[in-house]
Amino acid sequence: xxxxxxxxxxxxxxxxxxxxxxxxxxxxxxxxxxxxxxxxxxxxxxxxxxxxxxxxxxxxxxxxxxxxxxxxxxxxxxxxxxxxxxxxxxxxxxxxxxxxxxxxxxxxxxxxxxxxxxxxxxxxxxxxxxxxxxxxxxxxxxxxxxxxxxxxxxxxxxxxxxxxxxxxxxxxxxxxxxxxxxxxxxxxxxxxxxxxxxxxxxxxxxxxxxxxxxxxxxxxxxxxxxxxxxxxxxxxxxxxxxxxxxxxxxxxxxxxxxxxxxxxxxxxxxxxxxxxxxxxxxxxxxxxxxxxxxxxxxxxxxxxxxxxxxxxxxxxxxxxxxxxxxxxxxxxxxxxxxxxxxxxxxxxxxxxxxxxxxxxxxxxxxxxxxxxxxxxxxxxxxxxxxxxxxxxxxxxxxxxxxxxxxxxxxxxxxxxxxxxxxxxxxxxxxxxxxxxxxxxxxxxxxxxxxxxxxxxxxxxxxxxxxxxxxxxxxxxxxxxxxxxxxxxxxxxxxxxxxxxxxxxxxxxxxxxxxxxxxxxxxxxxxxxxxxxxxxxxxxxxxxxxxxxxxxxxxxxxxxxxxxxxxxxxxxxxxxxxxxxxxxxxxxxxxxxxxxxxxxxxxxxxxxxxxxxxxxxxxxxxxxxxxxxxxxxxxxxxxxxxxxxxxxxxxxxxxxxxxxxxxxxxxxxxxxxxxxxxxxxxxxxxxxxxxxxxxxxxxxxxxxxx
Numbered sequence: 001x002x003x004x005x006x007x008x009x010x011x012x013x014x015x016x017x018x019x020x021x022x023x024x025x026x027x028x029x030x031x032x033x034x035x036x037x038x039x040x041x042x043x044x045x046x047x048x049x050x051x052x053x054x055x056x057x058x059x060x061x062x063x064x065x066x067x068x069x070x071x072x073x074x075x076x077x078x079x080x081x082x083x084x085x086x087x088x089x090x091x092x093x094x095x096x097x098x099x100x101x102x103x104x105x106x107x108x109x110x111x112x113x114x115x116x117x118x119x120x121x122x123x124x125x126x127x128x129x130x131x132x133x134x135x136x137x138x139x140x141x142x143x144x145x146x147x148x149x150x151x152x153x154x155x156x157x158x159x160x161x162x163x164x165x166x167x168x169x170x171x172x173x174x175x176x177x178x179x180x181x182x183x184x185x186x187x188x189x190x191x192x193x194x195x196x197x198x199x200x201x202x203x204x205x206x207x208x209x210x211x212x213x214x215x216x217x218x219x220x221x222x223x224x225x226x227x228x229x230x231x232x233x234x235x236x237x238x239x240x241x242x243x244x245x246x247x248x249x250x251x252x253x254x255x256x257x258x259x260x261x262x263x264x265x266x267x268x269x270x271x272x273x274x275x276x277x278x279x280x281x282x283x284x285x286x287x288x289x290x291x292x293x294x295x296x297x298x299x300x301x302x303x304x305x306x307x308x309x310x311x312x313x314x315x316x317x318x319x320x321x322x323x324x325x326x327x328x329x330x331x332x333x334x335x336x337x338x339x340x341x342x343x344x345x346x347x348x349x350x351x352x353x354x355x356x357x358x359x360x361x362x363x364x365x366x367x368x369x370x371x372x373x374x375x376x377x378x379x380x381x382x383x384x385x386x387x388x389x390x391x392x393x394x395x396x397x398x399x400x401x402x403x404x405x406x407x408x409x410x411x412x413x414x415x416x417x418x419x420x421x422x423x424x425x426x427x428x429x430x431x432x433x434x435x436x437x438x439x440x441x442x443x444x445x446x447x448x449x450x451x452x453x454x455x456x457x458x459x460x461x462x463x464x465x466x467x468x469x470x471x472x473x474x475x476x477x478x479x480x481x482x483x484x485x486x487x488x489x490x491x492x493x494x495x496x497x498x499x500x501x502x503x504x505x506x507x508x509x510x511x512x513x514x515x516x517x518x519x520x521x522x523x524x525x526x527x528x529x530x531x532x533x534x535x536x537x538x539x540x541x542x543x544x545x546x547x548x549x550x551x552x553x554x555x556x557x558x559x560x561x562x563x564x565x566x567x568x569x570x571x572x573x574x575x576x577x578x579x580x581x582x583x584x585x586x587x588x589x590x591x592x593x594x595x596x597x598x599x600x601x602x603x604x605x606x607x608x609x610x611x612x613x614x615x616x617x618x619x620x621x622x623x624x625x626x627x628x629x630x631x632x633x634x635x636x637x638x639x640x641x642x643x644x645x646x647x648x649x650x651x652x653x654x655x656x657x658x659x660x661x662x663x664x665x666x667x668x669x670x671x672x673x674x675x676x677x678x679x680x681x682x683x684x685x686x687x688x689x690x691x692x693x694x695x696x697x698x699x700x701x702x703x704x705x
Contacts, residue, residue, distance in 0.1 A: 003081070003082070004024050004026065004067070004076070004081055005022065005023040005024045005081070005087075006022045006023070006024060006026065006028055006214075007022060007023045007650075007651060007652065007653075007654055008020060008021065008022055008023075008652065008653045008654065008673050009021060009022070009023070009089055009093045009653065009654055009655075010316065010333055010653050010655075010656060010673065010674055011092070011093070011108065011109070011110035011131070012110065012316040012319075012333070013038075013110050013111065013112060013113035013128075013129055013130075014112050014113050014318065014319055014320060015038045015041040015042060015113040015126070015129060015319060015320055016038030016041045016042025016043060016045060016319050016320075016330065017035070017036055017037045017038045017041075017045065017110075017113060017129045018036050018045075018110070018333060018334070019033065019034045019035060019036065019108060019110050019131050020032050020033070020036075020333070020334060020673075021033070021034075021051070021093075023087045023654075024067055024081040024084060025066070025067050025080065025081060025084070025095060026067040026068060026069060026076070026081065027050070027051070027068070027069075027210065027212065028069070028212060028213050028214040029212055029214045029215060029334070030156070030157065030158070030159055030212055030215055030220075030221075030224070031156060031333075031334035031335065032050075032212075033047045033049065033050045033051065033152075034049045034050065034051050034052075034108065034131050034133070034246065035047070035048045035049035035129070035130070035131050035191070035246050035248075036048070036156050037129045037189060037191070037248045038126075038129065038319075039126075039189055040322055040323075041113075041126065041319065041320050041321060041322045042319040042320070042321055042328065042330055042337065042338065043337055045155070045156040046152075046153060046154060046155060046156060046188075046189055047152045047153070047154050047156055047160070048151065048152065048153060048179075048189060048191050048246070048248070049131070049149075049150075049151055049191070049193070049246045050150040050151060050152055050226050051066075051150050052133065052147040052148065052149060052150070052232075052244075053066045053068075053147070053148040053150055053228075054066060054080075054104075054106075054135075054145065054146070054147050054148075055145075055146045056097075056102065056104055056137075056143055056144070056145055056146075057143060057144040057145075057146070058101070058102055058139060058141060058142075058143045058144075059141055063080075063083065064078035064079075064080055065078075065080035065083065065097050065104065066078050066080045067079060067080045067081040068210060068211075069210065069211030069212065069213055070209055070210065070211050071209065071211060072209075072211050072213075072216060072222055072223060074211070075211075080097065083097045083098065083099065084096070084097055085097065085098050085103075089654045089655055091267060091270075091271060092107055092108060092109045092267055093107065093108050094106070094107045095107075098138075101139060101140045101141070102137070102138065102139035102140070102143060103137075103138040103139065104135060104136070104137055104138075104145070105135065105136040105137075105138075106133065106134065106135050107133070107134045107263065108131060108132070108133055109131070109132050109263060109266045109267050109270065110130070110131045110132075111128070111130060111131075111132070111266045111269065111270060112269075112270060112273055113125060113126075113128045113129050113320075126248070126322075127247070127248050127249035128247075128248075129247070129248040130245055130246060130247035130248065131245070131246050132243065132244065132245050132262060132263050132266050133243070133244045133245075133246075133263075134241060134242065134243045134244075134260075134263040135234075135241070135242040135243075136239075136240070136241050136242075137236040137237075137238065137239070137240050137241075137242075138238055138239065139238050140238070141238075142235065142236060142237050142238070143235075143236045144233060144234070144235055144236065145198075145233075145234045145236055145242065146231055146232070146233050146234075147198075147231060147232045147234070147244075148228050148230075148231040148232075149177075149193065149228055149229055149230060149231065149232075150207065150226040150227070150228055151168065151179060151226065151227055151228070151229060152181075152224075152226055152227065153166075153168070153180075153181030153183070153188035153189065156334070156335075157335065159212070159221050159223065159224035159225075160224050160225055160226065160227075161224070161225050162206045162208065162225040162227075163183075165183055165184050166181065166183045166227075167181070167182055167183070168180070168181050168182075168204070168227050168229055169181075169182065170202060170204075170229045170230070172200060172202055172230075173251075175194055175195055175196070175197075175198075175200075175258075176192055176193065176194040176195075176251055177192060177193050177194075177200055177202075177229070177230070178190065178191075178192040178250060178251065179191055179192060179193070179229060189248060190248075190249060190250055191246060191247060191248045191249065192246070192247060192249075192250065192251055193244060193245070193246045194244065194245050194247075194251070194258050195232060195234075195242065195243065195244045195245075195258070196241075196242060196243045196244075196258055196259060196260055196262075197234055197240075197242060198232045198233055198234035198235075198242065199232070199233050199234075200230055200231070200232050200233075201230050201231055201232075201233065202229060202230040203228070203229075203230045203231060204227070204228070204229050204230065205227075205228050206225055206226070206227055206228070207225065207226050207227075207228060208225045209223050209224075209225065210223060210224050210225070210226060211223060212224065217601065218603070218604070218607070219602055219603025219604055219606070219607075220603075220604070232244075241260045243258060243259070243260055243262055243263050244258075245258055245262070274311070274312060274315060277315065277356070278308075278311050278354065304687065306645060306648075306649070306686070306687075307683075307686070307687070309648070309649070309655055310648070310679065310682060310683050310686065311354060311683070312655065313648075313655055313656045313657070313674070313679045314349070314350050314354065314676075314679050314680065314683055316330075316333070316656070316674065317329050317330045317331075317332075317346070317350065317674075317676040317679070318350065318359065319338070321338065321380060323380055323381060324366055324370075324380060326362055326366050327359060327362050327363060327366070328343065328363070328366070328380070329342065329343040329346055329347070329350065329363070329676050330676060331343070331672075331675070331676055331677075332659050332671075332672030332673075332674060332675040332676060333653075333656075333672060333673060333674040334672065334673065335672065336672055337379065337380075338379070338380060339378060339379055340367060340376055340377045340378045340379065340391060340394040340397075340398075341378055341391055341393060341394045341397060341457060342676055342677050343363060343367075343676070344367070344376075344394060344397035344398055344400075344401045345397060345401075345619065345677050345680070345681075346619075346676040346677040346679075346680035346681075347360055347363060347364075347401050347405075347680075348401065348404050348680070348684055349622070349677075349679070349680025349681055349682070349683040349684040350676065350679075350680045350683070351363070352404060352405060352408045353683055353684050354683065357405070357408070357409050357411075360405050361405065361409075361411070361414060364398070364401065364402055364405060364414075364418070365414075365417075365418070367394075367398055368398070368418050368421040370387055371395070371398075371421050371424055371425065372386075372387075372389060373389070373428055373433045373434055374395060374424055374425045374426075374427065374428020374429055374433045375389040375391070375394065375395050375425075375428070375433060375434060375437075376389075376391070376394040376395040376397075376398045376425075377389055377394065378390050378391035378394050389434060390435075390453060390455060391455055391456075391459075392435065392437055392446075392448050392455035392456060392474075392477055393455070393456055393457065393476070393477055393480060395425045395428075395429075396425075396477065396480035396481060396483075396484055397480065398425070399422060399425060399480075399483075399484040399487055399488075400480060400483055400484065400487070400559060400560065402415075402418060402422070402487075403483075403487045403490075403560055404560065406491075407560075412494065412498060415491055415494070415495065416495065416498065416499075419491060419495060422487075422488060422491065425484075426484070426485075426488060426513075429446055429481070435448050435449075435450040435453060435455060436448055436449040436450055437455075440473070443519070443520075443523035443526065444516060444519040444520045444523050445473045445478050445481070445520065445523050445524075445526070446473065446477055446478055446481045447472050447473045447539075447541065448471060448472070449471050449472065449541045450471070452464050452465065452466070453466065454466035454467070454468065454469060454470070455470075456468075456470050456474055456476070456477065456552075458470060458550075458552075458588070458611075458612040460608045460609070460611040460612060461608075462605050462608050462609055463605075467608065467609055467611065467612065467613070468612050468613070470537070470538045470546075471538075471540060471541055472538050472539050472540040472541045473526075473527075473538060473539040474537070474538040474552065475527045475535045475536065475537055475538060475552050475553055475555075475556050476552040476553075476555040476556045478520065478523075478524060478527070478556075479524070479555065479556035479557075479559055479562070479563065479564075480559060481520060482517060482520045482521060482524060482559075482561060482562075482563040483559040483560055483561040483562070485513050485514075485516050485517035485520060486513075486517050486560075486561035487560075487561070488509075488510075488513040489510045489511075489513035489514040489517060490510075492506045492507070492509040492510035492513060493506070493507065493510040496510065517561075517563075520563065521563040524563045524564060526539060527539070527556075528568055529545070529547055532547055532549075532575070533568075533571040533572070533574075533575060534547075534549055534553055534571070534572055534575050534576075535552075535553040535556060535564075535568075535572060537550045537552055537553070548589060548590065548593055548595075549575065549576075549579050549580065549589070549590035549592075549593065550580075550588060550589055550590075551576065551580055551586040551587070551588060551617070551620045551623070551624075553572050553576065554572065554573070554576050554580070554586065554620065554623050554624050554627050555620070555623045557569050557572060557573070557623075557626075557627035557630065557631065558622070558623035558624070558626040558627045558630075562630065566631055569627065569630070569631040570631050570632065573624075573627060573628060573631060573632065576624065577638055579591065579592070581624065581638070581639065582616050582661070582663075582665075582667055583639075583640065583643035583644060583667065584616050584618055584621075584643065584644055584647065584661040584667050584669075585616045585617050585618040585619065585620050585621045585644075585661065585678075586616065586617060586620035586621065586623075586624055587614055587615070587616050587663045588611075588612040588613065588614060588615050588616070588617060588663075589612070589613050589614045589663075591614065591663060591664075593614075595613050596613060596614040596663065597609070597610035597613045597614045597615070597663070598614055598662060598663040598664030599662050599663075599664055600615045600660060600662055600663075600670045600671070601670075611660075614663035614664075615660045615661070615662070615663055615670070616660060616661040616662065616663055616667060617659075617660055618644070618657055618658065618659070618660070618661065618675065618678035618681070618682070619675070619677035619678050619680070619681045620681075621639065621644070621681060621682070621685070622680075622681030622682075622684050622685055623681075624639070625637055625639070625685045626685075641686060641687075644657070644682065645686070647669065648682070651669065652669040652673055653673035653674045656673065656674035656675075656679060657674065657675060657678040657679050657682060658670065658671060658672065658673055658674070658675060658678065659671035659672040659673075659675035659678060660675075
């Protein structure tokens with residue numbers, strides 16, 4: 001078992017659907033399988049096609065190539081991973097099994113789930129969700145490949161169990177089998193598998209008690225049953241290629257014939273799609289010049305293999321949401337949906353640095369359209385109902401990100417369109433809105449006071465009680481508020497020059513916003529803790545100060561407009577560097593704090609209680625770098641990129657970045673295996689010329705087994 005490589009891979013289709021598994025080809029999670037289809041993009045994700053259990057028959061020997069956990073992960077059978085000689089992730093997952101006299105290669109590709117148009121002018125095609133599989137056989141003698149289908153029809157969060165109520169029907173035709181589940185009178189999602197050669201034999205049987213050891217670690221159900229409707233037998237001569245396609249819906253007589261070339265065509269199409277998106281950015285950067293785009297928008301000025309892989313990783317999070325008929329951002333794979341706060345924090349790295357300005361504009365416009373009571377949605381529903389507005393900072397992040405977009409594009413007409421939303425947010429925060437969010441007239445700071453909810457990014461709730469309540473005046477919230485007021489003053493002044501009829505009114509507004517910002521800047525000093533040389537994390541409704549050392553102080557220093565002094569900010573950065581900085585991001589709490597939890601593990605409740613109590617968050621490294629650049633512009637940033645880039649290339653989910661890491665060394669990666677704002681903030685800052693590390697980790701074959 002020591003040679004069992006459980007690092008993960010991920011394929012996505014732009015609709016929320018995905019495929020995922022491990023290097024050793026063993027499934028360790030509920031979220032591992034070859035076709036998770038988004039039935040209501042990007043939600044309603046269901047496992048339809050788990051995998052193909054392969055065996056190869058050559059003269060005198062039958063070789064089982066699969067690897068499965070049984071008995072809650074205590075037993076491995078068969079042990080096909082022992083014959084796995086090679087794995088590579090570039091450009092698509094590729095496995096090579098073999099011995100001296102034979103070799104079998106398998107590759108997977110998940111085509112993009114849209115048809116027609118450029119990336120930002122795409123047309124969703126729900127039934128275009130599919131995956132292609134290709135096998136190639138090399139050997140001294142002919143062989144027989146048997147592939148047994150393992151399927152399901154379940155929500156991607158849940159395991160499947162055999163039941164008399166759960167049945168699967170199949171309709172077999174030459175080189176295609178159509179499959180559909182029916183459970184308690186409800187029909188499941190229809191899909192089909194087709195292939196280029198071989199004979200299919202219907203042979204329905206259940207396989208019980210697959211073990212899922214990663215779920216056991218998380219304190220969740222760790223076993224599942226999969227159904228096999230039959231198997232495919234393929235006679236192979238040396239050099240033969242077998243191509244299969246699993247696709248949602250029913251076969252279409254108008255679709256292209258599946259051929260041995262179909263797989264390569266799908267890979268080429270995906271590479272071309274990515275090239276078109278990001279080569280446009282290269283041209284744009286060349287035309288605009290490195291200094292004309294504001295905040296570090298010279299990402300394309302010199303490409304590198306790692307940058308290219310970061311771009312590919314970033315694209316996996318951009319998906320289509322059916323309920324808003326527009327683009328959104330998946331917060332992380334496997335289990336997250338789209339979240340407002342995460343999207344807005346990730347937006348600069350995913351869209352501005354990468355020159356995808358139309359996408360940025362679309363995302364900002366969508367969130368602006370759903371502004372209610374001065375709040376921006378924290379999440380959209382899966383059905384046609386009201387979004388969730390349980391966030392105090394999403395609206396402020398929307399203003400901050402809008403400002404960065406305008407700085408990057410000079411798109412002042414968009415400001416004209418969105419300024420009423422900006423004013424609505426300002427009015428609501430000043431006059432009061434949900435959760436008792438309001439301005440304190442005595443000092444101009446924003447406070448909130450509501451029980452049972454957690455409205456900042458530290459939002460874990462256990463048993464109806466927030467783990468880190470932070471009610472009252474939070475430091476990063478008021479830093480965002482100050483930056484927002486600065487933006488408003490700036491924008492009103494500019495609009496006064498555009499809208500001549502309302503010039504006087506807008507000039508007066510700009511002056512009021514400026515005066516309000518000055519009051520807030522003075523009041524921000526309430527957060528200064530001179531004994532510690534750090535900011536109080538929050539001031540509670542009874543005016544008590546919380547002196548825990550958290551990264552929110554660094555967030556407060558990283559915004560476009562900063563209301564803190566040079567001396568105070570340098571002290572904050574010095575303490576954050578010694579207490580919070582790790583090779584993978586910032587800890588969420590000082591290790592010396594009595595509430596610190598250094599290992600993120602255990603059941604759901606235990607994990608939620610440690611989520612913001614010391615766990616390292618990768619996305620915070622971006623805030624740290626921006627703050628350091630502002631207040632220590634002549635000093636080298638004390639951060640070495642090598643461990644984090646090694647993680648991106650070679651650990652966890654290959655080619656992506658995890659959500660969180662343990663606070664304690666060796667900082668094991670935890671949580672979602674691929675997180676949008678983690679990738680986005682690395683894109684935003686990686687390989688700036690003045691960083692400490694000059695490490696160049698070439699893209700290479702990730703493992704030779």
